[in-house]
Amino acid sequence: MNGGLDTLAQTAKPTLGRRLRWLEPSMVLWGLLIAILIFLVASPLVRLLLSSFQEAETGRFTLANFVEAYENLRHLQALLNSLELGVGVALLAGLFGVPIAWAISRTDMPAKSFVRVMVLGAFIMPPYLAAISWILLAGPNAGWLNKIWMGVTGADHGVVNIYSMAGLILVVATASYPYVFVFTNSALDLVSSEMEDAANILGAGTLRTIFRVTLPLVFPAILGGLIISFLEAIALFGAPALIALPAHFHVVATQLWQFFEYPVKVEEAAAYAMPLLFITIFMFWLQRSVLGRKGYTAVTGKGGERRIIRLRAWRWVMFGYALFICALSVLLPTLVLMQAAFAKAWGRGFSLDNLTLANFRYLLFEHSQAQNVVLNTFLYAGATAFAAIGLSLAIAYVVNRKLVPWSNVLSFLCMAPFVIPGIVLAIGFYAAYAPPPLALYGTATILILGFTTRFLPIAYTSSAAGIRSINPEMEEAVRILGGGRLTAIRRVLAPLLKKSLAGAWILVFIPATRELSSAIFLVGPNTRVISVMLFDLSEEGNFEVLSALGLLLLVVTIIIAGIGFRVIGRDFMLRRT
Amino acid sequence: MTRDNIASRRDILKGGSALFALTVGAASALAPRRAEATQMTVHEKDLYEAAKKEGELTWYTSHSDDVTAQALGRDFESIYPGLKANVLRTTAQVAFQRISQEVKAGAMQVDVLSSTDIGHYVYLKDKGLLEKFVPTNAGKVLDIYKNYDPDGYYYVTSAGLIGIGYNTNKLKEADAPQNWTDLTDPKWKDKIALGHPGFSGYVGTWTVTLRKLYGWKFFEALAKNNPQIGRSINDTVTMLNAGERIVAGSGPVGTLMESAQKGNPLAMIYPSDGSVLIIAPSAVMKGVKHPNTARLFMEYLLSPEASKVWVDHFNEAIRPEISPTSGAKSAKDVKTIRPTVDEITKGIPEVIKQWRDTFGV
Numbered sequence: 001m002n003g004g005l006d007t008l009a010q011t012a013k014p015t016l017g018r019r020l021r022w023l024e025p026s027m028v029l030w031g032l033l034i035a036i037l038i039f040l041v042a043s044p045l046v047r048l049l050l051s052s053f054q055e056a057e058t059g060r061f062t063l064a065n066f067v068e069a070y071e072n073l074r075h076l077q078a079l080l081n082s083l084e085l086g087v088g089v090a091l092l093a094g095l096f097g098v099p100i101a102w103a104i105s106r107t108d109m110p111a112k113s114f115v116r117v118m119v120l121g122a123f124i125m126p127p128y129l130a131a132i133s134w135i136l137l138a139g140p141n142a143g144w145l146n147k148i149w150m151g152v153t154g155a156d157h158g159v160v161n162i163y164s165m166a167g168l169i170l171v172v173a174t175a176s177y178p179y180v181f182v183f184t185n186s187a188l189d190l191v192s193s194e195m196e197d198a199a200n201i202l203g204a205g206t207l208r209t210i211f212r213v214t215l216p217l218v219f220p221a222i223l224g225g226l227i228i229s230f231l232e233a234i235a236l237f238g239a240p241a242l243i244a245l246p247a248h249f250h251v252v253a254t255q256l257w258q259f260f261e262y263p264v265k266v267e268e269a270a271a272y273a274m275p276l277l278f279i280t281i282f283m284f285w286l287q288r289s290v291l292g293r294k295g296y297t298a299v300t301g302k303g304g305e306r307r308i309i310r311l312r313a314w315r316w317v318m319f320g321y322a323l324f325i326c327a328l329s330v331l332l333p334t335l336v337l338m339q340a341a342f343a344k345a346w347g348r349g350f351s352l353d354n355l356t357l358a359n360f361r362y363l364l365f366e367h368s369q370a371q372n373v374v375l376n377t378f379l380y381a382g383a384t385a386f387a388a389i390g391l392s393l394a395i396a397y398v399v400n401r402k403l404v405p406w407s408n409v410l411s412f413l414c415m416a417p418f419v420i421p422g423i424v425l426a427i428g429f430y431a432a433y434a435p436p437p438l439a440l441y442g443t444a445t446i447l448i449l450g451f452t453t454r455f456l457p458i459a460y461t462s463s464a465a466g467i468r469s470i471n472p473e474m475e476e477a478v479r480i481l482g483g484g485r486l487t488a489i490r491r492v493l494a495p496l497l498k499k500s501l502a503g504a505w506i507l508v509f510i511p512a513t514r515e516l517s518s519a520i521f522l523v524g525p526n527t528r529v530i531s532v533m534l535f536d537l538s539e540e541g542n543f544e545v546l547s548a549l550g551l552l553l554l555v556v557t558i559i560i561a562g563i564g565f566r567v568i569g570r571d572f573m574l575r576r577t
Numbered sequence: 578m579t580r581d582n583i584a585s586r587r588d589i590l591k592g593g594s595a596l597f598a599l600t601v602g603a604a605s606a607l608a609p610r611r612a613e614a615t616q617m618t619v620h621e622k623d624l625y626e627a628a629k630k631e632g633e634l635t636w637y638t639s640h641s642d643d644v645t646a647q648a649l650g651r652d653f654e655s656i657y658p659g660l661k662a663n664v665l666r667t668t669a670q671v672a673f674q675r676i677s678q679e680v681k682a683g684a685m686q687v688d689v690l691s692s693t694d695i696g697h698y699v700y701l702k703d704k705g706l707l708e709k710f711v712p713t714n715a716g717k718v719l720d721i722y723k724n725y726d727p728d729g730y731y732y733v734t735s736a737g738l739i740g741i742g743y744n745t746n747k748l749k750e751a752d753a754p755q756n757w758t759d760l761t762d763p764k765w766k767d768k769i770a771l772g773h774p775g776f777s778g779y780v781g782t783w784t785v786t787l788r789k790l791y792g793w794k795f796f797e798a799l800a801k802n803n804p805q806i807g808r809s810i811n812d813t814v815t816m817l818n819a820g821e822r823i824v825a826g827s828g829p830v831g832t833l834m835e836s837a838q839k840g841n842p843l844a845m846i847y848p849s850d851g852s853v854l855i856i857a858p859s860a861v862m863k864g865v866k867h868p869n870t871a872r873l874f875m876e877y878l879l880s881p882e883a884s885k886v887w888v889d890h891f892n893e894a895i896r897p898e899i900s901p902t903s904g905a906k907s908a909k910d911v912k913t914i915r916p917t918v919d920e921i922t923k924g925i926p927e928v929i930k931q932w933r934d935t936f937g938v
Contacts, residue, residue: 074933074937139819140821142821157767163805244938245807246805246806246807248936248937248938249937249938250937250938258775260674260678261673261674262673262674263677264677264681266681344839344840345819345841346819347818347819347820362644366647366651367643367647368661368663368664369663430682434678434681434682434684435681435682436683439682439683439684441678441679441686442682442684442686521678524686525635525637525663525665525675525686526663536665536666536667536671539671539776539807539811539812540643540809540811540812540815541807541811541812541815541816542643542815543819545643
């Protein structure tokens with residue numbers, strides 16, 4: 001881009017060239033990057049804010065949207081439900097994630113790598129697929145677990161009901177505890193055993209040491225993980241749509257979707273979305289201020305010996321617990337998804353005469369859209385990954401090498417989408433770019449732009465970490481020897497960053513293949529993606545075809561994650577960001 | 578001269594391929610495909626030629642389940658080679674939501690809309706969003722499906738019944754609810770599955786009909802039985818198949834009978850106080866990208882071929898030439914009830930609101 005501008009400047013008339021000389025190329029670059037970021041991040045948000053204060057037809061200032069959005073008791077209840085869901089998920093995810101993280105980091109629990117792979121699997125499983133599989137597992141009358149329970153005890157009804165707030169909390173927690181795990185695990189890996197030893201010497205037992213020394217030391221990290229789980233949960237759309245509706249309650253995201261029924265009330269939706277936005281910003285601020293607090297300097301990452309705690313017989317108890325979590329989050333869901341995907345009717349159970357490939361045949365050959373939809377999904381996710389990495393790399397470079405003043409503005413804008421729930425971002429994008437003059441509705445462009453914005457923070461974190469790890473001296477050497485900055489980037493920086501960029505690419509690609517909440521408002525009939533098709537198919541409750549489609553998505557994702565595993569190393573997804 | 582030659586050669590090729598299609602059709606005992614060169618009327622042929630330049634259309638439909646919708650799309654493609662039908666099956670209100678978004682964004686993506694909420698057409702016509710088009714097939718359907726819109730914007734292209742479905746493994750016919758008010762009996766607590774009027778046009782019309790018959794207190798009593806509420810009316814059939822619930826309070830006859838045919842333990846009660854008859858129109862939208870394919874598709878939806886696909890999937894035929902499938906009762910054979918177009922148009926938005934207050938979603 002910069003090169004193009006350079007040539008442009010050179011071929012322009014000399015007077016123009018002289019006039020532009022005071023304008024350094026880096027300034028042009030800065031301007032360009034900020035323009036892109038304003039387009040992607042600031043403008044949809046500002047548009048959202050503005051439209052929440054606008055009358056639908058006239059565009060005049062009004063507060064009526066807020067009144068209408070909140071005068072209905074059901075709408076208020078949905079907000080409370082979201083908060084309950086968020087808190088419940090955060091706590092349960094903590095209960096799932098922290099013990100496993102501790103066991104893997106500090107104890108001699110067996111089969112650690114197996115458990116790690118399972119946690120990675122839970123990370124790959126999209127929440128709406130988890131929801132579908134849990135409907136198959138714990139539907140109050142037909143779910144596998146309930147049928148087994150009824151078979152064993154002779155009871156006439158099941159024992160777990162997935163169609164409830166508790167059920168929804170469980171489903172979302174099984175999908176989001178990997179965040180708590182990653183945060184806690186990487187913090188524990190940095191805590192040296194010295195303080196634990198001190199506690200032991202002073203007579204504290206293992207348990208007492210864990211609760212009084214180890215866990216408090218990594219408390220900020222745990223809190224960080226809990227907050228991410230909370231925010232994920234309140235922003236989710238797919239899993240609540242599948243589970244909360246039959247359970248007779250709404251959450252903010254499903255309620256937001258209702259504003260898009262006829263007549264489309266974008267303005268009311270924008271007003272209704274504001275609390276979600278502010279809660280998210282507040283939680284991030286909270287996390288930052290807790291993490292930034294002094295007094296946790298024990299987590300320095302330097303020196304110190306980490307001693308493995310011998311659990312003796314308890315190591316099997318610990319392993320049992322880890323296995324239990326893995327079963328809830330990966331093993332059981334995958335099993336029932338596979339059963340349903342290859343079944344004529346999933347309720348008929350595991351038998352040979354119930355086996356069929358018809359669901360896959362229907363999707364791949366008889367359905368007018370499925371082929372395109374699968375193709376679209378991976379094309380858009382790939383394009384998104386390239387766009388997000390390219391943009392974030394340029395920005396990370398500019399920011400890190402301090403090529404321009406106020407470079408922090410750039411990194412702030414890059415990270416801002418982190419605090420915007422996907423469904424809110426999509427409403428902003430729809431309001432800003434769907435209508436003319438850009439008229440992007442129904443195009444692949446609006447989806448890719450929306451996804452790029454949504455996952456820019458992930459890409460930026462990785463890019464910035466990569467750039468930071470490379471000493472500028474090497475580029476300076478190139479420049480001293482007469483090479484331009486672009487040569488330095490191409491011949492020195494790019495090769496050095498290859499691996500971490502590939503990792504970042506996958507980190508963006510995987511969530512982009514399964515993104516539902518921002519896609520739902522941006523797809524047209526020819527730009528549908530798997531997640532949206534799953535959502536539409538789920539209206540009819542068609543679980544066999546749904547499972548087959550979900551399995552296709554999972555298989556491709558696992559292949560790509562597997563390639564990442566081989567090329568980049570085991571922990572690329574669990575790296576602390 | 579040369580041009581004529583090419584044209585005639587093309588005709589020969591066409592004749593040949595038509596013949597081939599005929600033989601293949603006869604050989605495999607499929608429904609006879611229309612031999613394009615021989616049976617197509619001039620009007621149809623003109624439309625087809627114009628449509629070929631467009632190549633495809635996008636069809637939003639809520640008239641049937643996904644399987645039937647896809648079958649109709651494939652059938653259209655096989656009658657008119659070279660055209661692609663992009664079939665998008667959702668519930669009526671979701672289709673309408675997408676269209677509202679498209680109208681608001683000024684970018685129409687849909688060509689033909691087949692909603693089950695007849696009120697949608699009244700509204701869209703009023704806003705000038707429908708294209709006027711009089712299909713030649715419109716006069717050839719059964720009389721009860723004719724002239725829903727005298728101005729020629731929308732046409733009834735499918736019809737279906739709603740009764741009470743039940744799981745035959747868990748319930749004997751004599752014990753099943755025999756009329757709508759039976760559903761409020763406390764013995765059905767936690768046993769009923771329903772669709773949602775905020776999604777399904779069938780359920781919307783069903784709700785309007787029963788509100789008219791028994792007042793809203795019927796639904797308040799029904800809510801006490803804690804029904805499972807899905808989105809599409811077809812979800813009730815899934816719930817019965819899975820054994821999650823045993824009575825489909827709003828049971829779509831077509832989807833349910835087709836599923837029973839496949840070996841699922843299902844049967845239908847046609848309530849003594851009347852099965853709800855749904856009459857569902859289609860229309861070409863204004864300012865679409867593929868107007869000729871859209872018109873041709875309207876002709877197709879009103880053709881005997883489409884009616885054949887419908888009855889193959891246990892729904893009503895709207896053409897007199899096609900007789901209903903054995904096993905499923907037709908609207909002619911049972912007592913049916915249905916509200917007027919006015920009542921539906923005004924009623925559905927009202928009952929959606931009432932539903933949300935009563936059922937919480």
